[in-house]
Amino acid sequence: MLKVKSVVKEFSGFRAVDECSFEVEKNTITGLIGPNGAGKTTMFNLIAGSLKLDQGEVYFSEQKVNNFAPHQIARLGLARTFQIPKTLRKMTVLENLMLVPSGQSGENIWNSWFRGAKVENEEKVNAAKAYETLEFLEMEHLADEMAVNLSGGQKKLLELGRALMAEPELILLDEPGAGVNPTLLNKIAENILKLKERGKTILLIEHNMDLIMNICDRVIVMNDGKHLVEGTPAEIKTNPQVLEAYLGEKTA
Structure with missing residues (x-):
């Protein structure tokens, strides 16, 4: 459904995304995690066309979309939400x-x-x-x-609804659980799982590890703009490289 190949994005000499590559399989829920500043939201902006790549390639449904405008990518079947809802x-x-x-x-x-x-x-x-x-x-x-x-959580649900109205095949969710109370967070998680049942593909950025571990099929970890590791939630949870990236110290 989505292929990101050797993508690079720099801002005034700072490389926010550094030769990053990964794939998202159709009809899966994939988490994109990493410490603050890892390049996750920049990657979303590159995939959705809000930012232009400096190097690399992005393919959506086997079509190269590097130079496409956001509305052109949206018409192909990709929708996104934002960390701060834009209602x-x-x-x-x-x-x-x-x-x-x-x-x-x-x-x-x-x-x-x-x-x-x-x-x-x-x-x-x-x-x-x-x-x-x-x-x-x-x-x-x-x-x-x-x-x-609306409350913050309700605005998150509304933004998800706006994305669904576009009838997308792939949905990019930018921190759907941020600032949401536990009741609404559970509802958001249930809705994401229902979307998978409907044949949708989900890629989400999230700092709530319980949400990631409970609903994701695979997890991709970024650090310093690079693809660090990926695997099942269980594999990522105990991966020494992931622990080092989050804790800032090497594990035995």
């Missing part, structure tokens, strides 16, 4: 979701005037899809709530 604060939860589908006829002012029936039918379809997404997230009771009024 539209002055719109309702339902409106946040309905805005996502691309190519809506109502985006053209002439269609609003002269093709009103088509615009109305599209909005009905998008509303039904949005309600279905909210039911999946168990947020249907918040459909008419303004996004600004």
Whole structure:
């Protein structure tokens, strides 16, 4: 589903990602972990097209996407969330979701005037899809709530819902558990597992090791911009290189 080959990204001479390579298999949940500053979010930005690679290649579904803009990559079936949710604060939860589908006829002012029936039918379809997404997230009771009024955890769920509205094949989740209370964290974990059941592929950055160990099929570890090791959660948990990277000291 995703191949990252010898990727390099520098900022003013500092190499944030350094010859990093890894693969993500289809219909798996893969964790991307590492100490602060390891290059994880920079890697997400490179994969999603928000940053341009200095060197290397990124393939999504066997298509090279190095020079693609974010919206072009999104249309291929890749969606992402952010560590700090980017909700539209002055719109309702339902409106946040309905805005996502691309190519809506109502985006053209002439269609609003002269093709009103088509615009109305599209909005009905998008509303039904949005309600279905909210039911999946168990947020249907918040459909008419303004996004600004949501808790941090609810905003994380809303951002996941916005990603799902794009009907992606691969979803990049940037710290979905950060700042989330235990109840909502469990709900997020359940939703991620349900997405796998639906055939989706997930790559997530996360510092909550319990979440990583409980839901991931494989874990990739980055350190100092490099691919350090990868393996099953059980293998990563006891790997001496991983312990050294996190604890800053060599283990016996």
